[in-house]
Amino acid sequence: xxxxxxxxxxxxxxxxxxxxxxxxxxxxxxxxxxxxxxxxxxxxxxxxxxxxxxxxxxxxxxxxxxxxxxxxxxxxxxxxxxxxxxxxxxxxxxxxxxxxxxxxxxx
Amino acid sequence: xxxxxxxxxxxxxxxxxxxxxxxxxxxxxxxxxxxxxxxxxxxxxxxxxxxxxxxxxxxxxxxxxxxxxxxxxxxxxxxxxxxxxxxxxxxxxxxxxxxxxxxxxxxxxxxxxxxxxxxxxxxxxxxxxxxxxxxxxxxxxxxxxxxxxxxxxxxxxxxxxxxxxxxxxxxxxxxxxxxxxxxxxxxxxxxxxxxxxxxxxxxxxxxxxxxxxxxxxxxxxxxxxxxxxxxxxxxxxxxxxxxxxxxxxxxxxxxxxxxxxxxxxxxxxxxxxxxxxxxxxxxxxxxxxxxxxxxxxxxxxxxxxxxxxxxxxxxxxxxxxxxxxxxxxxxxxxxxxxxxxxxxxxxxxxxxxxxxxxxxxxxxxxxxxxxxxxxxxxxxxxxxxxxxxxxxxxxxxxxxxxxxxxxxx
Numbered sequence: 001x002x003x004x005x006x007x008x009x010x011x012x013x014x015x016x017x018x019x020x021x022x023x024x025x026x027x028x029x030x031x032x033x034x035x036x037x038x039x040x041x042x043x044x045x046x047x048x049x050x051x052x053x054x055x056x057x058x059x060x061x062x063x064x065x066x067x068x069x070x071x072x073x074x075x076x077x078x079x080x081x082x083x084x085x086x087x088x089x090x091x092x093x094x095x096x097x098x099x100x101x102x103x104x105x106x107x
Numbered sequence: 108x109x110x111x112x113x114x115x116x117x118x119x120x121x122x123x124x125x126x127x128x129x130x131x132x133x134x135x136x137x138x139x140x141x142x143x144x145x146x147x148x149x150x151x152x153x154x155x156x157x158x159x160x161x162x163x164x165x166x167x168x169x170x171x172x173x174x175x176x177x178x179x180x181x182x183x184x185x186x187x188x189x190x191x192x193x194x195x196x197x198x199x200x201x202x203x204x205x206x207x208x209x210x211x212x213x214x215x216x217x218x219x220x221x222x223x224x225x226x227x228x229x230x231x232x233x234x235x236x237x238x239x240x241x242x243x244x245x246x247x248x249x250x251x252x253x254x255x256x257x258x259x260x261x262x263x264x265x266x267x268x269x270x271x272x273x274x275x276x277x278x279x280x281x282x283x284x285x286x287x288x289x290x291x292x293x294x295x296x297x298x299x300x301x302x303x304x305x306x307x308x309x310x311x312x313x314x315x316x317x318x319x320x321x322x323x324x325x326x327x328x329x330x331x332x333x334x335x336x337x338x339x340x341x342x343x344x345x346x347x348x349x350x351x352x353x354x355x356x357x358x359x360x361x362x363x364x365x366x367x368x369x370x371x372x373x374x375x376x377x378x379x380x381x382x383x384x385x386x387x388x389x390x391x392x393x394x395x396x397x398x399x400x401x402x403x404x405x406x407x408x409x410x411x412x413x414x415x416x417x418x419x420x421x422x423x424x425x426x427x428x429x430x431x432x433x434x435x436x437x438x439x440x441x442x443x444x445x446x447x448x449x450x451x452x453x454x455x456x457x458x459x460x461x462x463x464x465x466x467x468x469x470x471x472x473x474x475x476x477x478x479x480x481x482x483x484x485x486x487x488x489x490x491x492x493x494x495x496x497x498x499x500x501x502x503x504x505x506x507x508x509x510x511x512x513x514x515x516x
Contacts, residue, residue, distance in 0.1 A: 105268045105269060107267070
């Protein structure tokens with residue numbers, strides 16, 4: 001199964017900023033064990049633009065689609081045989097990133 | 108044998124087996140649940156005319172399998188798992204061991220940590236216990252439609268998120284078993300002291316169901332100390348059930364219970380389990396919280412009366428429990444033992460230290476009220492009883508507390 005793994009940060013209580021070496025090492029392991037599909041850190045939500053072209057013409061607006069204290073700081077896509085495997089990896093990922101993790105299956 | 112009795116016995120004994128084996132075969136809880144329900148409905152129709160089959164379990168499994176296959180064909184499912192299930196239709200029946208394994212898989216799936224606690228309880232009672240949605244809704248005072256939705260959502264999540272249908276690995280087993288035991292203990296406690304004005308104060312249907320499911324886990328995991336501990340704890344509590352409620356519908360405190368009315372067979376079984384765990388502890392296995400709670404209840408059920416109770420043994424067990432679980436509720440229960448050994452004054456000081464965390468908990472105020480009463484501090488006791496009555500959710504307990512308050516001079 002394929003899972004979207006979201007790294008969630010908190011504006012009021014951000015995780016530590018020195019995690020990159022640990023994340024890289026964790027990524028190496030994900031690749032070696034066949035779980036890695038994609039990984040990427042995201043720029044600040046201030047850099048986001050929302051586009052709505054459902055009407056007459058496209059409307060562009062500055063900022064994320066929802067303002068919240070907690071926000072998406074990065075994503076992984078993992079391949080795992082079942083949720084237990086994904087949750088175990090996610091528990092490690094939360095330690096590695098020093099942030100909360102959400103695991104959500106693709107359809 | 109009476110056919111209706113045969114159907115309800117088969118339901119009790121075979122429901123979980125049927126659901127579990129269908130879930131493994133079809134990879135779908137929804138199909139398994141519906142097909143099992145249809146098979147039992149068919150039994151109700153057919154057995155009175157055709158007679159009870161020699162092997163009701165096999166009959167129900169075969170019938171449920173046919174119902175499931177009918178549904179899959181009807182809905183023209185193209186899932187690989189379903190195709191595979193159709194192909195193995197004529198496979199010989201599995202050994203009993205494999206089937207028991209299925210039930211264990213089913214329990215671990217229903218109690219998966221990715222599901223909310225109340226969902227786990229509802230799903231376990233439905234899928235493993237075979238209780239109907241209206242029965243579960245009544246037990247937990249929720250609306251049927253809300254409960255139905257919760258169960259439907261849970262089944263959808265299990266499928267969509269890939270919650271596996273298997274017994275966890277040895278490394279994960281201890282935490283996952285404790286998750287299952289937490290669900291069963293919650294069901295038991297709701298029966299032991301039911302909440303709400305519209306329900307019986309003691310729900311024997313829930314306590315009995317919790318014991319039945321814990322026996323099942325015990326049969327499947329006989330070496331697990333906490334499983335044995337929880338079963339012993341439930342049996343030793345259940346043994347006192349008739350003595351816990353007066354004819355007037357009032358809860359009877361331990362000190363006032365007619366110990367002759369306790370169930371000697373349940374106590375003997377509970378004590379056997381506690382002795383088994385004591386032997387294991389002596390051999391070096393550290394007891395968990397259910398085993399310690401069971402041991403405390405074994406001391407109570409070994410005593411002829413309150414004075415005969417080995418309170419120093421109980422206090423030593425609570426000290427052991429505090430080291431495992433330093434929660435204020437354990438500290439509150441420990442204080443009750445302290446009162447018997449060192450007097451109500453010492454116990455009250457310990458209880459008062461818990462005010463910040465337990466001020467909203469009825470048992471905190473009930474315990475304080477009793478200690479204040481014993482110290483002759485009537486006005487303060489009355490205020491504490493008032494607070495306890497206001498917070499208590501159980502009708503029999505409210506009646507008991509009210510009488511105690513009104514007896515204050």
